[in-house]
Amino acid sequence: MKLGFIGTGALSSAIVTGLKSLPGEATAVVLSPRNEEIAAGLAARFPDVRVAAGNQEVLDDCDTVMLAVRPQIARDVLPGLRFRPDHHVVSLIATFSCDEIAAMIGPVKRVTKALPMPMIAIRQGPTIIFPPDPEIAAFFGRLGKAIEVASESEFDALSVATATYASYFKYLETIHGWLKDHGVEEAKGRDYVASLFGALGQAPEATPDASFAHLAADYATRGGINEQVLCELTEHGTFERFKESLGGIHRRITAAS
Ligand SMILES: NC(=O)c1ccc[n+]([C@@H]2O[C@H](COP(=O)([O-])OP(=O)(O)OC[C@H]3O[C@@H](n4cnc5c(N)ncnc54)[C@H](OP(=O)(O)O)[C@@H]3O)[C@@H](O)[C@H]2O)c1
Structure with a gap:
């Protein structure tokens, strides 16, 4: 080549x-x-x-x-x-x-x-x-x-996922900011969040047979702190709103092509 x-x-x-x-x-x-x-x-x-x-x-x-x-x-x-x-x-x-x-x-x-x-x-x-x-x-x-x-429609749908990087980092920034507000030294908090999400990011490829729903359930111990945050975000409509944004990006991408 x-x-x-x-x-x-x-x-x-x-x-x-x-x-x-x-x-x-x-x-x-x-x-x-x-x-x-x-x-x-x-x-x-x-x-x-x-x-x-x-x-x-x-x-x-x-x-x-x-x-x-x-x-x-x-x-x-x-x-x-x-x-x-x-x-x-x-x-x-x-x-x-x-x-x-x-x-x-x-x-x-x-x-x-x-x-x-x-x-x-x-x-x-x-x-x-x-x-x-x-x-x-x-x-x-x-x-x-x-x-x-x-198909090009599958290509377009997959490319919607590339619109989520900034929100992902905002999610991490929210956690990091909260840690700082609660007395965690800035560099230590950053290190912790980066290492934590680096490790979590490996989970789907390490367990290729587990769906994302399965992983979410696995990490949400009944009555535990993960379940609490997940339930609260779900009740507030966070994930539904997120899906609406994905839909908006899809309309934008398909209208452009
Ligand atoms: N960045 C990404 O992560 C990413 C991911 C997927 C797809 N894309 C797509 O890839 C394409 C490039 O993205 P990019 O982020 O690399 O953009 P970019 O950094 O703006 O690069 C585009 C380059 O094109 C040059 N250019 C301008 N006029 C030109 C001409 N007449 N002939 C040849 N080159 C010319 C520009 O040079 P000057 O600086 O001198 O103007 C610039 O270096 C875009 O269509 C984008 O949608 C980007």
Whole structure:
């Protein structure tokens, strides 16, 4: 694979960093020159990574091209580039369907959508892939977990989950803030919360047969403190409101694509 990126921002940087942290990894990578500082930084760090003079040079020099620009830039830039029918284009632009991408890039036969997360930089976290593609699944599988889906509607539904990161950290911040208000030293509280939720985060993968409902029940000892918080949040409608927010994000994503 000779891999190119159109758009060298946060996500491209994370993918290249994750890829190049693999032992013995020698895939040649060609970056488009914007963002100049990020592209130059990656090329300086990794011997097989170089910065092209422009977007067209990335296409001319590569067989697999990841599209990692923002949606509006994609609309402005992609139609002016000359793609080849044999390019494999992997769009990371969450809001565009495969058909919309295909309409912008002309004769390309193979278009795949992929949705990685920033933790790919440390080779963790899932990447959703549509349509299933063994080569792209193998690529992202080395950088975390590849999850292939058979329909774009499944892809859209899964991508709703990526809207919950900030709320997750707000949840942790609420616990941390409460601990501080009750006399726990700030750094100690942070350490405790980070370690606690790091360990809890392992539970679903450590017990793959347990549903999340089962785990919730397991951790809510009858009459215990976990059960009390769970019941109170449930009675206050917290989870129903959360589901409504997910529904709103889904409507937004499906309206955009
Ligand atoms: N970040 C994530 O975690 C994440 C996750 C999933 C999907 N995505 C999707 O991935 C895409 C990129 O996201 P991002 O977070 O990496 O955005 P970003 O950090 O803003 O990167 C986009 C890059 O595109 C460059 N660019 C602007 N105009 C260009 C042009 N004409 N030709 C080539 N490159 C150009 C920008 O350079 P300048 O800085 O010089 O303007 C910028 O470095 C978006 O469509 C986003 O929806 C991102």
